[in-house]
Amino acid sequence: MTFLPVRVRPLSDEAALCVNDAGRFFAGSHGFVDRLLDEALTPMDRQFLAREGHALEADDPLGLAAHLHGVAERLSRAGPLDYLILVPTLRCNLSCSYCQVSRAGLAAPGFDWSEETLAAVLACLDALSTDRIKIEFQGGEPTLRPDLLRAVIARCERFAERQFVVCTNLQQIDDEILALFDRPDLFISTSLDGDATTHGRNRTGGPVRTDRFLANLRTVVDRYGPGKVSALPTIDATAPPDIDTLIEAYAAHGLDSIFLRPINFQGFARKRHKDAREQDLAWRAYYERFVRAIIARNWRDRGRVLEETYLSIALRRIFQPGRDRHVDLRNPNPMGLDYIVVDHDGMVYPTDEARMLARSGIIDLSIGDVRRGWDSEARDQLNAHATNQFDPACQRCAYQPYCGRDLVDDIARYGRIDMPRLETEFCRRHLHLFDFVFALIYSDDPAVIYSLSRWLRLPGTPASLGARLQ
Numbered sequence: 297m298t299f300l301p302v303r304v305r306p307l308s309d310e311a312a313l314c315v316n317d318a319g320r321f322f323a324g325s326h327g328f329v330d331r332l333l334d335e336a337l338t339p340m341d342r343q344f345l346a347r348e349g350h351a352l353e354a355d356d357p358l359g360l361a362a363h364l365h366g367v368a369e370r371l372s373r374a375g376p377l378d379y380l381i382l383v384p385t386l387r388c389n390l391s392c393s394y395c396q397v398s399r400a401g402l403a404a405p406g407f408d409w410s411e412e413t414l415a416a417v418l419a420c421l422d423a424l425s426t427d428r429i430k431i432e433f434q435g436g437e438p439t440l441r442p443d444l445l446r447a448v449i450a451r452c453e454r455f456a457e458r459q460f461v462v463c464t465n466l467q468q469i470d471d472e473i474l475a476l477f478d479r480p481d482l483f484i485s486t487s488l489d490g491d492a493t494t495h496g497r498n499r500t501g502g503p504v505r506t507d508r509f510l511a512n513l514r515t516v517v518d519r520y521g522p523g524k525v526s527a528l529p530t531i532d533a534t535a536p537p538d539i540d541t542l543i544e545a546y547a548a549h550g551l552d553s554i555f556l557r558p559i560n561f562q563g564f565a566r567k568r569h570k571d572a573r574e575q576d577l578a579w580r581a582y583y584e585r586f587v588r589a590i591i592a593r594n595w596r597d598r599g600r601v602l603e604e605t606y607l608s609i610a611l612r613r614i615f616q617p618g619r620d621r622h623v624d625l626r627n628p629n630p631m632g633l634d635y636i637v638v639d640h641d642g643m644v645y646p647t648d649e650a651r652m653l654a655r656s657g658i659i660d661l662s663i664g665d666v667r668r669g670w671d672s673e674a675r676d677q678l679n680a681h682a683t684n685q686f687d688p689a690c691q692r693c694a695y696q697p698y699c700g701r702d703l704v705d706d707i708a709r710y711g712r713i714d715m716p717r718l719e720t721e722f723c724r725r726h727l728h729l730f731d732f733v734f735a736l737i738y739s740d741d742p743a744v745i746y747s748l749s750r751w752l753r754l755p756g757t758p759a760s761l762g763a764r765l766q
């Protein structure tokens with residue numbers, strides 16, 4: 297019998313987490329780890345390891361194939377281009393202190409797509425080989441140009457599967473915008489930072505504007521139901537809002553998914569929120585309290601399941617590889633292949649963060665433009681480093697099968713991509729996140745297992761979610 301190598305990470309005072317290359321894991325007691333190191337495994341140990349997919353018999357080609365399939369499943373495969381983030385205008389009717397794209401003023405000329413850029417975007421859509429398309433309209437405030445949104449949407453009629461997301465501040469909605477929103481294949485994404493005071497703090501225009509936003513949010517939720525509307529809070533980690541107030545602000549609008557993000561270190565935020573470069577232990581503690589508050593709420597009111605979006609993504613990366621498509625957390629994380637960003641001037645970026653970096657004047661990470669294409673040397677250079685596979689720290693890390701790579705984040709924070717991995721905010725954030733997720737997985741609290749089971753979309757609630765070896 298051959299034992300597959302495991303990477304080990306402390307889990308608790310009694311046990312260590314053991315993970316193999318396929319992402320299969322168990323909690324091994326310290327006694328087991330000693331027996332493993334001393335090559336003194338008992339027959340019970342061997343039985344357990346074989347049953348849990350950590351050992352292979354010499355004459356078991358099917359078992360070997362299953363293991364190799366499990367390893368391969370952990371690697372993302374970028375398909376054809378079918379996801380476009382489009383920025384028809386950089387102008388905006390608000391000016392938020394944490395704006396990541398340094399938006400242009402409402403009346404500023406030269407920040408909308410030109411006729412030529414629109415024509416090139418439409419030609420790009422015509423040339424796609426896929427039969428499904430997802431388009432996210434970003435800005436600026438994209439609803440300032442409903443004509444451009446309509447032109448793009450009309451050109452997508454040929455795709456069998458279509459999904460449009462309008463990322464809007466919901467400051468201004470009129471009949472023309474509502475006619476667009478009425479499409480069943482269109483979804484609305486907005487920002488909601490908490491109660492009215494918190495929401496208004498980082499926005500211009502004071503309480504009147506915030507009241508209007510909240511009324512518009514109520515209008516679209518009432519008109520379409522919460523399934524069509526999603527919202528994100530952006531949190532000032534130095535002064536985070538009261539957790540229960542934030543959760544209830546979402547619950548009151550029927551919004552069940554809360555993506556708890558600190559201010560992104562981009563755009564205006566680089567100047568006005570300098571602390572956003574690194575998150576500290578206080579933020580991580582806030583994040584844990586927030587998730588535990590959601591778990592407690594889900595247990596109290598079992599008719600409703602709320603979730604923290606990124607934690608659910610991490611959880612599904614552990615248990616359900618390949619099930620979801622998340623470009624935020626994947627490995628390898630190739631750029632400019634299955635999704636691109638087309639800016640207001642037609643420049644093509646690999647990610648929205650790359651667009652923000654260029655806009656902040658930090659570094660130009662454009663990989664081409666929508667007229668001439670983006671199969672460029674710049675894209676190839678980025679993609680030569682788009683994996684965590686060969687990083688010495690990641691190779692030793694128990695979380696490598698679940699984790700990802702974000703070159704643009706490293707460039708944004710440190711101006712380089714060769715920082716020792718363990719010294720990056722990306723790594724610290726994910727070490728903390730996966731430590732926390734596994735602490736939840738091995739919790740004996742039925743309330744915790746109940747929430748995890750819902751977030752995994754399991755039909756029932758198992759007694760436990762992780763195997764243990766004494």
Ligand code: SF4
Pocket residue numbers: 684689690691693694695696699700717718722723724726727
């Ligand atoms: S980035 Fe950090 S957490 Fe992620 S696999 Fe690498 S070492 Fe582990």
